[in-house]
Amino acid sequence: LDECVVVYLDDILIYSHDMKEHVEYLRRVFKILRRERFYVKLSKSEFALEMEAVEQLKKALTSAPVLILLDPERDYVIEADASEQALGAVLMQDQGNGLQPIADLNKKLHGAEINYPIHDKEALAIVITFKPWRCYLEGRRTTVYTDHCSLKYLKTQPNLSRRQVRWIDFLETHFHYDIVYKPGHKNKADALSGPAHVAAIQIEGMSPLLKGLFTHGYAIDPEIPLAEKRHLLQWDSDIAYRKGSTKIWVPNYPPLRQLLLEEYDNVLYAGHFGSNKTLTGIAKHYYWPHLAEDVQKFVTSCDTCQRMKSSKQKKAGLLQPLPVPEQPWQVVSLDFITGLPPTTSGHDAILVVIDKFSKMGHYIPTHTTARTEETAQLFIRYIISQHGIPTTLISDRDPKFTSKFWKELMSLLGTKLAMSSAYHPQTDGQTERLNLIVEQLLRAASDAST
Structure with missing residues (x-):
């Protein structure tokens, strides 16, 4: 192993510098396999590829394939795959140069x-594809490739579960x-369905200053020897x-703990989100006894947190919730955040558009003096x-939304206007709540930059 052979699960890779050396290594490996009574299936074996895999990998890394525009007159090809945690698929077409990708997708299982x-x-x-x-895909012939052989008989399978009946009904009705x-090793979607936790490589290091604080803290903290005695610690690179x-x-070293608390609450990108999110951020990477109590005390004493937060206490009275939409972007709400410092591009307001079903929001830069026509163009x-x-469309009674132009435009689009009562922002509380978060972040950012 690692001299001329690499093993991954049930795959054996034999590498060498030339053909003569390769033959010798093959002979040695087969001798060991024969002695241990292991057998290699010839149909699954490939010999003397002469750096083909390495060259293909280099080519793939340096020349990413370009997505092509689909041709609606040609048939489609889909390669789909699933793993224990995720699904993946690639949509392709052959437009004369072999199969080329049009789009891809992957989805984590929940x-x-x-x-x-x-x-x-x-x-x-x-x-899902x-x-x-x-x-x-509607109206065109589609070939679906899968590495699960039994799916070939999905349409003719005699015994189906209710779930499978629903799926087949959907597919047969429309496509x-x-x-x-x-085979899986030839399926391009195999990589897209890989484990969801796989991410780009991240190399994390600790600055000499921070490491020095840790080293000094470990030396003076009387709790460290007790923790070691109770086998609560494991050491790596001091x-x-x-x-x-x-x-x-x-360690229990106030300057170090104060530095970490400030890093997760005070810095510009932290946002002063409060004790819960600050605790969540620190607890991902650090631990010390009574961490939650220290975070709560720090946030309570943070000047920016106390000055920039708005009250969320519900006013007295019975508030009636708006009806829940049946699908995304069926009901949306609009509002403006105005009076902001001008940006380098001259924008001093934000048009906030929120989907009441998914809570997804769009924050569109605009101007306080923007006319109704300009707002309509942005929308x-x-x-x-x-x-x-x-x-x-839910909005307050801003003059832009009560104008004749806006009402006629919404009438032509077939959109019903639902306006809130005057001086009663609770009617569209969801949008107002998100506005508060945006304003809070902007205040905290401007406060940190001054």
């Missing part, structure tokens, strides 16, 4: 989906498709970690072009 049997997970990967690309088996965890144990460009025309 809730009951994680407990689906592998057959249903692979089927779900196909169903057809939903966002439905506008392209013309064929399911074809393709830094103590909580036993069985990747969290750094912070069409950023909202209607991406999410379609809403059925109901």
Whole structure:
């Protein structure tokens, strides 16, 4: 091992400098396999690839494929795959240069989906693929490649669960498709369905100043020897970690703990979000006894936190909630944040548009003096072009929203206007609440930069 052979799960990779050396290494490996009574399947073996894998990897890293524009007159090809935690798929077409990608998607499994049997997970990967690309795939023949062989018989399978019946009903009603088996190592969607926790490599280090504070703190903290005696610590590069965890144990050294608290609450990008989020941020990487109490005391004494926060206490009376929409971007709310310091581009206001179903928001830069026509253009460009025309639009009684032009425009679009009562922002409390968060972040950022 590691001399001429690398083993990964049940794969054996034999590497060498030339063919003569390669043959010798093959002979040695086969001799050991024969002695231990292990057998290699010839159909799954490849010999003397001559750096083909390395060259392909270098080419893939230096020349990423460009997505092509779809041709609505050609048939489509989908490669779908599922793992224990996620689904993935690639939409492709052959426009004369072989199969080329048009789009890809991946989705993390949630809730009951994680407990689906592998057959249903692979089927779900196909169903999930057809939903966002439905506008392209309807009316065209689509070939679906999967590495789960039994899915070839999904349409003719005699015994189906209710879930599978629903899926097949959806597919058969809207699409013309064929399911074809393709081995996993040839399936391009295999990488997209990999573990959801895999991310880009991050190299984290500790500055000499910070490490010096830790070293001094460990030396003077009387609790460290007691923690070691109770086997609560494990050491790595002179830094103590909580036993069985990747969290750094912070010694009882006030300058160090104060520095960490400021880093997670006071700095510009921290946002002064309060004790809960500050605690969550610190607890991901650090630990010390009574951490939650220290965070609460720090936030309570933070001047910016106390001055910039707005009261969230509900006023007395019975508030009636707005009806819950049935789908995203069916009901949206509009509001303005005005009177802001001008940016370098001259904007001094924000048009806030919130979807009442998904809570997704758009924060569009604009001007306090923007006319109704300009606001309508922003609404069409950023909202209607991406999410379609809403059925109901909730707003306050800003002159822009009560103008004749705005009312006629919404009437032509078929959108119902729902305006709040005068001097009663609680009618659209969700938007007002998000406005408070934005204003709070802007105040904290401007306070930190002065």
